[in-house]
Amino acid sequence: MIQIGGLEPCSFSDYPGKTAAVFFTQGCNFRCPFCHNPELLQSGRPGKIDEGDCLSFLRDRRGLLDGVVISGGEPCLQVDLPAFITRVRELGYPVKLDTNGSRPEILARLLEMKLLNYIAMDIKAPLSRYDQLCGVAVDISAIRASMTLIARSGVAHHFRTTLYHELLTRRDINQITGLVPPGSEHITQPYVSF
Numbered sequence: 359m360i361q362i363g364g365l366e367p368c369s370f371s372d373y374p375g376k377t378a379a380v381f382f383t384q385g386c387n388f389r390c391p392f393c394h395n396p397e398l399l400q401s402g403r404p405g406k407i408d409e410g411d412c413l414s415f416l417r418d419r420r421g422l423l424d425g426v427v428i429s430g431g432e433p434c435l436q437v438d439l440p441a442f443i444t445r446v447r448e449l450g451y452p453v454k455l456d457t458n459g460s461r462p463e464i465l466a467r468l469l470e471m472k473l474l475n476y477i478a479m480d481i482k483a484p485l486s487r488y489d490q491l492c493g494v495a496v497d498i499s500a501i502r503a504s505m506t507l508i509a510r511s512g513v514a515h516h517f518r519t520t521l522y523h524e525l526l527t528r529r530d531i532n533q534i535t536g537l538v539p540p541g542s543e544h545i546t547q548p549y550v551s552f
Contacts, residue, residue, distance in 0.1 A: 360442040361385065362407040363431065364395070365415070368423065373454045373476060374516075376424035381412060383431040383439075388458055389493030390482065392522040392549050395431065409442065416449050425475070426451045434461035443473045454478065459504035460496065469511050477508050477515040481544075483526065484533035491525055509539035516543040523549070 364382035366372070372380050382395060384406065416426065426446050433439055434457055443453050452475035457465065459479045468474050483491035485498050508515050517538050521531070531546070538544040 359409045360436050360438045362409065362412055365407055365412070367415070367419075369427065372427045372429070372456075373425045374514075376452070376454075377422075378425040378427050378454070379416065379419065379423055380427040380429055381407075382429050383433045383436050385435045386430055386432045386458075387435060387460055387494065388432070388482075388496070390491060391493060391525070392520060409438075413445055413449065416446060416451060420450060423451070425454060427454045427456060429456035432458050432460065434458075434464040439464065440468060440471060440473060443468065444471075447473060452476070456480075457504070458482070458492075459501050459508075462500050462503035462507055465504055465507050469507065469513065474511075474513050477511070477513055479504060479508055479515070479517050481505070481517050481519050481534050481537055484530050485537065486533075487530065491522075505537065505539055509542050516545050518545040518547060520549050521546050 361384040362381050363384035366380040369378050369380050372378055416423070428439070428443065433455060436442070446453055453473065454476035455468065455474050456478045457480070482488060485501070488496040488498060488501065505517070519531070519534050535544060
């Protein structure tokens with residue numbers, strides 16, 4: 359069963375052009391100091407929402423919601439992610455995945471299965487500073503592979519960067535922009551502390 363740690367019942371901004379429910383998976387392999395969802399970093403924490411309840415919620419909202427976003431945490435750490443997305447799609451919902459790009463093999467599988475309608479991938483930093491901004495050692499080849507997979511997938515997508523000005527310089531932002539594959543959109547979003 360997928361580990362869901364949070365639900366936003368209705369979002370007008372997380373899935374471009376759609377009113378969507380957002381499910382937040384538990385567990386993340388990064389430790390970004392600017393994380394908006396630190397309570398989701400560890401998997402198996404109290405507060406987990408039952409998968410059956412998530413699907414029941416979506417059944418009840420058919421005709422009211424246009425899509426579903428699966429965010430995190432990092433959803434691609436979830437073993438049951440393909441099965442959960444399949445069940446969501448069977449209810450008639452298009453699915454957007456938010457990812458940090460650290461698991462290209464999972465992205466490739468989801469794309470092969472044609473389970474994704476939209477992908478948003480975070481580009482956290484220039485490649486030379488990834489470890490620093492993610493708080494852990496990062497496999498940069500995985501990040502590159504995910505960017506390439508997404509850009510070539512034919513699936514609607516964008517890349518995004520959170521502008522945490524205490525850690526990212528103007529030079530860093532220019533280097534990040536240079537990483538974005540040609541033809542792909544790059545969105546910057548300001549860091550907002552809660």
